[in-house]
Amino acid sequence: MEPGPLGGSRPAERRPCLSSRLGADRAASASLLSAAGAEPGRRPLAVAAVLPAGGCGERMGVPTPKQFCPILERPLISYTLQALERVCWIKDIVVAVTGENIEAMNSIIQKYHHERISVVEAGVTRHRSIFNGLKALAEDQPDSKLCKPEVVIIHDAVRPFVEEDVLLKVVIAAKEHGAAGAIRPLVSTVISPSADGCLDHSLERARHRASEMPQAFLFDVIYEAYQQCSDYDLEFGTECLQLALKYCHTKAKLVEGSPDLWKVTYKRDLYAAESIIKERISQKICVVMDTKEGEEPVGHLLEEVLKSELNHVKVTSGALCHASGDLEQIISEQCYNFVCVNIMTSDFQETQKLLSIVEESNLSILYPVVVVSVHFFDIKSVPLSQKMEDLMWIREFAKEVRKRNILLCGLLICYPQDEQKLQESLRQAAIIIAALIKERNSGLVGQLLVA
Amino acid sequence: MEPGPLGGSRPAERRPCLSSRLGADRAASASLLSAAGAEPGRRPLAVAAVLPAGGCGERMGVPTPKQFCPILERPLISYTLQALERVCWIKDIVVAVTGENIEAMNSIIQKYHHERISVVEAGVTRHRSIFNGLKALAEDQPDSKLCKPEVVIIHDAVRPFVEEDVLLKVVIAAKEHGAAGAIRPLVSTVISPSADGCLDHSLERARHRASEMPQAFLFDVIYEAYQQCSDYDLEFGTECLQLALKYCHTKAKLVEGSPDLWKVTYKRDLYAAESIIKERISQKICVVMDTKEGEEPVGHLLEEVLKSELNHVKVTSGALCHASGDLEQIISEQCYNFVCVNIMTSDFQETQKLLSIVEESNLSILYPVVVVSVHFFDIKSVPLSQKMEDLMWIREFAKEVRKRNILLCGLLICYPQDEQKLQESLRQAAIIIAALIKERNSGLVGQLLVA
Structure with a gap:
């Protein structure tokens, strides 16, 4: 009662x-x-x-x-x-x-x-x-x-x-x-039977x-x-x-x-x-970057490709520093999808900050929130396997936040110097992000995908 | 006409x-x-x-x-x-x-x-x-x-x-x-307005x-x-x-x-x-193993876990050697989901054989066919990163078969000696397989998932 x-x-x-x-x-x-x-x-x-x-x-x-x-x-x-x-x-x-x-x-x-x-x-x-x-x-x-x-x-x-x-x-x-x-x-036509x-x-x-x-x-x-x-x-x-x-x-x-x-x-x-319901909560994606490191252009490149590849989806970006209040505003407008750009491949700080903010907001009480932790790597400088090994902790972390209705996946994006290949990697990343957001399948949390 | x-x-x-x-x-x-x-x-x-x-x-x-x-x-x-x-x-x-x-x-x-x-x-x-x-x-x-x-x-x-x-x-x-x-x-009740x-x-x-x-x-x-x-x-x-x-x-x-x-x-x-339609074509999974190597028990263990974890799904197994005709029979009964067990981690022969049979059968003309290429590895003997590196070719292969409406993913299953941990890995694998089959999302083809 x-x-x-x-x-x-x-x-x-x-x-x-x-x-x-x-x-x-x-x-x-x-x-x-x-x-x-x-x-x-x-x-x-x-x-x-x-x-x-x-x-x-x-x-x-x-x-x-x-x-x-x-x-x-x-x-x-x-x-x-x-x-x-x-x-x-x-x-x-x-x-x-x-x-x-x-x-x-x-x-x-x-x-x-x-x-x-x-x-x-x-x-x-x-x-x-x-x-x-x-x-x-x-x-x-x-x-x-x-x-x-x-x-x-x-x-x-x-x-x-x-x-x-x-x-x-x-x-x-x-x-x-x-x-x-x-x-x-x-x-249908309505009929009266004898x-x-x-x-x-x-x-x-x-x-x-x-x-x-x-x-x-x-x-x-x-x-x-x-x-x-x-x-x-x-x-x-x-x-x-x-x-x-x-x-x-x-x-x-x-x-x-x-x-x-x-x-x-x-x-x-x-x-x-x-x-x-899945469609309704997939209409907005927030690309999160720490503006303190604004020199790094890859995050913005990804944002641009998401905008052009995912029609009908509103892509915004938010800053992680609490002072700006950006992210709080975006969360209050019911955005249930976050792409978090981590500048260093092995770094997870941005994603951790974002997860704390999402947890505090109670956003995931009504709907599962998708967080894609994005990491860039240059295949020429370090082998892919090394990068993946570095990021394997995401599995345990995903298990933890899953309990609070947050679906966390990792996404490694190949970052070649070749402009055309980079665009191809980013497009592939957009397709993977769209799939994760659309399906919201908890069976895939903790996976590390590669674009 | x-x-x-x-x-x-x-x-x-x-x-x-x-x-x-x-x-x-x-x-x-x-x-x-x-x-x-x-x-x-x-x-x-x-x-x-x-x-x-x-x-x-x-x-x-x-x-x-x-x-x-x-x-x-x-x-x-x-x-x-x-x-x-x-x-x-x-x-x-x-x-x-x-x-x-x-x-x-x-x-x-x-x-x-x-x-x-x-x-x-x-x-x-x-x-x-x-x-x-x-x-x-x-x-x-x-x-x-x-x-x-x-x-x-x-x-x-x-x-x-x-x-x-x-x-x-x-x-x-x-x-x-x-x-x-x-x-x-x-x-609904039908009414007549004045x-x-x-x-x-x-x-x-x-x-x-x-x-x-x-x-x-x-x-x-x-x-x-x-x-x-x-x-x-x-x-x-x-x-x-x-x-x-x-x-x-x-x-x-x-x-x-x-x-x-x-x-x-x-x-x-x-x-x-x-x-x-997705539900209808997800009712059967065929676990494919080459019976010539019947000594290897992991494939059968996976089959057992799939049976117990995925209710309402009929799990059968088929042999890859053409002579047995098993697989042809299963395909003719409209099974659109295959889990192919490869005995050696880096080996892909079983999956390749299976893909040829599926392509020849025209099974994928009406519905996308999901093929999960499963590879076992013992984390103690070789680092995970090495295994993943070995399997990266799956990306190119998946792109190729995608053109013929076949959705190929890789799945690495950790195979520890500890019985309880092995069961946990297999359960995790079953959840991932279920997600791939249920969603049939082409955005995830070529990914290498880890259970």
């Missing part, structure tokens, strides 16, 4: 709220949202969210319920909580899990530093779980730290990619209409929509609907908007959602989610 | 037909299928397939039409053709692509050795493309090598995971009912289904329907079953399909398809 500890931790992807990151029309909506509660004597609009997460994931074909399936070793539900948490105007998030999973859920909240989360016991069906969440928010519950919100969002634990944008839209529409829900165009298993008729695709999540309701409307509705509804119903219509005569406003709203249903969806 | 060349090539995943691989009930269906055409004076049931592939993939958000998007460097449509081709009782496969893609389509057919494929020009809508495919199959077309089939399957180019099982079911049902189509339960963008009503999920592909028809039924139907149908319709109902009063039989039938629609579906 307790939210995660806060001491010293700053979960990643905490983003500035609303108007600073949304465009002009979204900023206008944001002010609508606060204006809605800004009449004299009223509090700002109070919004909470309920996440039913009591399902057993039978369609997934795996023994773990899908909301607890790991993606990059972190349970799916933690990504969904993260998506809701970063929306600062959602005050409370109530998660309904089965009794046997309450302890696991509390561990997840603690491990990943989730905030503003309350855990309640799920019912045997989706509607019963949502009802339990709503009850926990209703004011008449004794010993609850939760307050009854004006608007409640209902979302699925297995839709991790929900954006603030659509949450805002459904909340504003719910404030106005009493209920609102995200919809999407149908991917009793003998033949086609009776097909529905016109353009006149129908898939009802997705999130949905939002005036709390009093949906709570009333759940209190009124029949056992049959609670057992077999699937659609909250329908309950609001049937029991409160509230016609929900429908809001067009983006493809991101899709629900992790089958095993293939877990694969897709993992790929999307 | 030409099918791919056949000389010397044997596309992978060509499987024995029907009854030999299907269970008792499927075998029964198979005999039904042949019985349907076995009356005196009649040919066996003639089945063809039409694949509309003229879409532009606007929902994907990428410039390449989705059916041509690469998965492991091979276009998606090639996987779908492969799925249809391996069903030996489908006589002709007609693919409809836009004029500008006909050349690309012919190259794909040639490069991946596809058979029984004819290419026709797509229309501007899905229905027009299907109609063009049907016209090519109709007997009255001059200079066509195609014959009018009794039953025609219609499938999507972007549903690559269709199984013979469901194709057989829709064909048998179409023979009996005139039309048949695969259906799936709805993932004109003002609010919820009018939601459909009962249990009484509706998503219409998927494949579908099958008596050729005369669906061809008649397309000849009769209006321009409006051809422009805006989405459902072939509906055309058969409307214009030929044929009520399609609905067949429950598996989740595999899903359609690659969004970018996330491409990610999912790639992961599924």
